[in-house]
Amino acid sequence: MSLSERAARHATALRLRVGDPLTLFNGDGTESAAVLAAVGKRGVEAVVRTRVAVDRESPLQTHLVQGVCAADRMDLVLQKATELGVASIRPVVTARSVVRLAPERLERREAHWRNVVIAACEQCGRNRIPELAAVLSFAQFAAAAPEAGTRLLLSPDADARLRHLAPTSPVHVLIGPEGGLAPEERRLALAAGFVPVRFGPRTLRTETAPLAALAALQALWGDC
DSSP states (O other): OBOOHHHHHHHHHTTOOTTOEEEEEOSBSEEEEEEEEEEETTEEEEEEEEEEEOOOOOSSOEEEEEEOOOHHHHHHHHHHHHHTTOSEEEEEEOTTOSOOOOHHHHHHHHHHHHHHHHHHHHHHTOOBOOEEOOOEEHHHHHHTOOOSSEEEEEOTTOSOBGGGOOOOSSEEEEEOOTTOOOHHHHHHHHHTTOEEEBOOSSOOOTTTHHHHHHHHHHHHHSOO
């Protein structure tokens, strides 16, 4: 079989040679043991030997709703959330988002984000690719917010604490951008059923908050 252009570049960057073993996946929960068969200008070929189902997903289904933030921060969130087992990521543009994506740039940015997620799967061994949902405005998201499961809004002034909850799967975690959610957006989130949760006395950065929350959720009710 011929490897995709992206996978071929990865194999070349690793300086793999004909006969070297590979593990291939296509995102459906299976992975294939293969051997590199050809490396050349016409592409990279591999021979698949066996294909097996391997489950590395968390028993706690988590979904991240992330306010679009600066490019390097957004990449970090996508990468690490994937490593932490998130099932889906929904970028939302908020009133305080410093990044404004024009329509002609949005498609390229979403393609870049997908590549970040796929690369993170390759690194951590996940063979199911988290869904990267289409970018919405906050108002659009709030109007169609999920009704099932637990909806959490991290807030340093909240009374409830994460360890005191007994969340039902799936868990939706809402994180604002660099400046946080605007008051009206917070009201919309509360009306959509998101529960404010205190996650320590310190205000976390937009790229720190989702990763800390996802790691804590996995430790309390997921992988650990």
